[in-house]
Amino acid sequence: MRQSPLHSRAALALLVLAFTACRKETAIPATATTAGAENALVISRHEGRIFASGIAPPAERVSNSPANDAKAADAGAALFTGMNCDGCHGGGAVGAVGPSLTDGRWRYGGADADIYRSIAEGRPKGMPAFGGVLQPAMVWRLVAYIKSLPQPKDVPTESW
Amino acid sequence: MSLRRSASAVACIVAASLAATRGFAQSAPADGDWTMPSKDFAATRFSGLAQITPATVKSLHPVWTFSTGTLGGHEGQPLVVNNTMYVVTPYPNVLYAFDLTKEGYPLKWKYRPNVDQNSIGIACCDVVNRGAVYAQGKIVYNLLDGHTVAIDAATGKELWMTKIADLAQGETTPMAPLIVKNIVLVGASGGEFGILGWVKGLDLATGRIVWTATNIGPDSLVLAKAGTFKAFYDKGAQLGQSTWPADTWKHGGAPVWGWMSYDPELDLVYYGVGNPGPYNAEQRLGDNKWTASVLARHPEDGALVWAYQFTPHDSWDFDAAAEMILVDLKIGGRMRKALVHFDKNGFEYTMDRTTGEVLLAEPYVHVNWATKVDLTTGRPVLNDAKGTGATKGNVKDICPTLEGGKSPASPVAYSPRTGLFYASTNSMCMDYEAVQTAYLKGTPFMGINSPYHAGSDPNMGAFIAWDATTGKRAWAIKEPFPVWSGSLATKGNVVFYGTLDGWFKAADATNGAVLWKFKVGSGVVGDPITFKGADGKQYVAIYAGIGGDWLLLSGDYKSDDPADVRDPADFARDLARHTSQGGIVWIFAL
Numbered sequence: 246m247r248q249s250p251l252h253s254r255a256a257l258a259l260l261v262l263a264f265t266a267c268r269k270e271t272a273i274p275a276t277a278t279t280a281g282a283e284n285a286l287v288i289s290r291h292e293g294r295i296f297a298s299g300i301a302p303p304a305e306r307v308s309n310s311p312a313n314d315a316k317a318a319d320a321g322a323a324l325f326t327g328m329n330c331d332g333c334h335g336g337g338a339v340g341a342v343g344p345s346l347t348d349g350r351w352r353y354g355g356a357d358a359d360i361y362r363s364i365a366e367g368r369p370k371g372m373p374a375f376g377g378v379l380q381p382a383m384v385w386r387l388v389a390y391i392k393s394l395p396q397p398k399d400v401p402t403e404s405w
Numbered sequence: 406m407s408l409r410r411s412a413s414a415v416a417c418i419v420a421a422s423l424a425a426t427r428g429f430a431q432s433a434p435a436d437g438d439w440t441m442p443s444k445d446f447a448a449t450r451f452s453g454l455a456q457i458t459p460a461t462v463k464s465l466h467p468v469w470t471f472s473t474g475t476l477g478g479h480e481g482q483p484l485v486v487n488n489t490m491y492v493v494t495p496y497p498n499v500l501y502a503f504d505l506t507k508e509g510y511p512l513k514w515k516y517r518p519n520v521d522q523n524s525i526g527i528a529c530c531d532v533v534n535r536g537a538v539y540a541q542g543k544i545v546y547n548l549l550d551g552h553t554v555a556i557d558a559a560t561g562k563e564l565w566m567t568k569i570a571d572l573a574q575g576e577t578t579p580m581a582p583l584i585v586k587n588i589v590l591v592g593a594s595g596g597e598f599g600i601l602g603w604v605k606g607l608d609l610a611t612g613r614i615v616w617t618a619t620n621i622g623p624d625s626l627v628l629a630k631a632g633t634f635k636a637f638y639d640k641g642a643q644l645g646q647s648t649w650p651a652d653t654w655k656h657g658g659a660p661v662w663g664w665m666s667y668d669p670e671l672d673l674v675y676y677g678v679g680n681p682g683p684y685n686a687e688q689r690l691g692d693n694k695w696t697a698s699v700l701a702r703h704p705e706d707g708a709l710v711w712a713y714q715f716t717p718h719d720s721w722d723f724d725a726a727a728e729m730i731l732v733d734l735k736i737g738g739r740m741r742k743a744l745v746h747f748d749k750n751g752f753e754y755t756m757d758r759t760t761g762e763v764l765l766a767e768p769y770v771h772v773n774w775a776t777k778v779d780l781t782t783g784r785p786v787l788n789d790a791k792g793t794g795a796t797k798g799n800v801k802d803i804c805p806t807l808e809g810g811k812s813p814a815s816p817v818a819y820s821p822r823t824g825l826f827y828a829s830t831n832s833m834c835m836d837y838e839a840v841q842t843a844y845l846k847g848t849p850f851m852g853i854n855s856p857y858h859a860g861s862d863p864n865m866g867a868f869i870a871w872d873a874t875t876g877k878r879a880w881a882i883k884e885p886f887p888v889w890s891g892s893l894a895t896k897g898n899v900v901f902y903g904t905l906d907g908w909f910k911a912a913d914a915t916n917g918a919v920l921w922k923f924k925v926g927s928g929v930v931g932d933p934i935t936f937k938g939a940d941g942k943q944y945v946a947i948y949a950g951i952g953g954d955w956l957l958l959s960g961d962y963k964s965d966d967p968a969d970v971r972d973p974a975d976f977a978r979d980l981a982r983h984t985s986q987g988g989i990v991w992i993f994a995l
Binding site: 326327328329330332333336342343369370371372373378 | 522523524525526527528529530531597840842843845847848849850851854
């Protein structure tokens, strides 16, 4: 009884393939990034944070995937369907029961590291933690896919 | 308005049904109260109050409002018991008790449960609650996160809380319980999460789970016992298992999210079962019993007595979760103990509620997935061109949509005075593209892409009056948007409903003339009720607060920006000009 637009056609076979491929792979080399400082060109609201005393915390060291790697984004798109992400976030991540990931608003931050954490650790309003079933490299592919989606010029006032 | 019934025909029906109506339909303790979600065990949503009539309704005006402070869809209805109004909000499921004897109806108490906020994202279709039920001094209702609570109706004190469902499995609990004798009947949503659907009977005194019956699976789980269970059309045992490939029934869905009804004479509880999972039907070849079905059980031990499947091998998300209305009707010259059901699949079924025989099945909206229901087999005659599955690609123009010709979230009312059923209906069609999907516990198990569009009728909805003895429409009030509210019928011969664009309307039950309307501030997806106040006057109450399946239409978006109204909601982007979110309780009086 619900609307859930799915546009992706990736099938179970792809998911299995992705799992298999990933298990064999070594970790993607780590790149130091600072949450909130990256992706400055992406138009979005509520991505930044307010620092007490105006001092940013020490940069978090999290491994990252190459944001502009088209292959990583494609693999992430397959995972987005294979792991049933689209069941809540809609095909193309345009939003359904779960929030849109293409409206330029990020409830828990839109930096790569924030999105990574949302996927791996889950979020309290029903976002499952996938860190137990997906290896870090796979989560990064999902991040790459999500960050590859076009963001609107005009961001709605509130996420839905 | 069309197909207006002639005055003489109406008179005949009125006479016949007045003679026919049995007492139990109106056996609620005091007709001035509204103690259970559907007004009575028969689920008629008919009140014997008659001060508000076609002649007086013009002076109806608001006398009280209350902001619930929540934005979720306000489905369901308040209760009125002993001059107290009880309101359950959508998540976080706060229960308010208002004193109707004092000016301004001040708060007596409120109960604030601690509901797991993960339920927000696990609930398939907004964080709705479909209402509470009263019995033996207790208000009983479901929290969204899989708990049933019993609250002392006088003090607001929690008497018991029972965990009935598992969020981690994708189970949530927006449905309204029914209390029969000392048993509280509950069920779970989760047809989009591959649950193994069930109903449970809890002890009203303690909350203890007395029995659990699944809707799918082996007879031992379904509680189908030889000698007790007998389906009218289906022969053999283990039907809930043998109609599924291998173990697919274990994640086959079969949720229960509508309203239940009960016949004390037959001692049978009736409820509808929702969709099979996943939406890609090719992953579950077979009938998939008892999804998209009506089940009749004994309330005390849950034993299945009969079952009937409206949509075998459902390939369109045609949940049968809608209410089963129990009235005695004259069909083919013979009085029958009837069960009337408006299915999502577009057919109205008039059945024998003793046996599960289908007496009549007629489309009440435009239907093209089936040509008719074969009454000798009980099965729909399919239009093969509208079958869906992952290998079939995008199947276009299936009518009605998976939102239903009528949503199970919009319960029908029946008036013994006119003999007519009053239903909120939708004239929409859909494209349905199934894809292969894998079950992962705690995530959606769906596999579908299905945008909607308007049907052949430029109006996307209508409020209709229907004769279930002939399967014919008596009249219709056309609406620009789908109609999603419940219905209320009254002895005063006025019927009430609300619209997504925020109108609350009263119509003449006999001919469908709209007699009165009021703009209530947000789209209506709730169900009107009527009650007698402490001053002896008749009141009408309704929730405003768009949402439910329409949360896609009701979030923040700009009315002039197509990019901000995403499919499948983009068929109704004008709606943003008429409503926004937010819950309000309204009370009206003459």
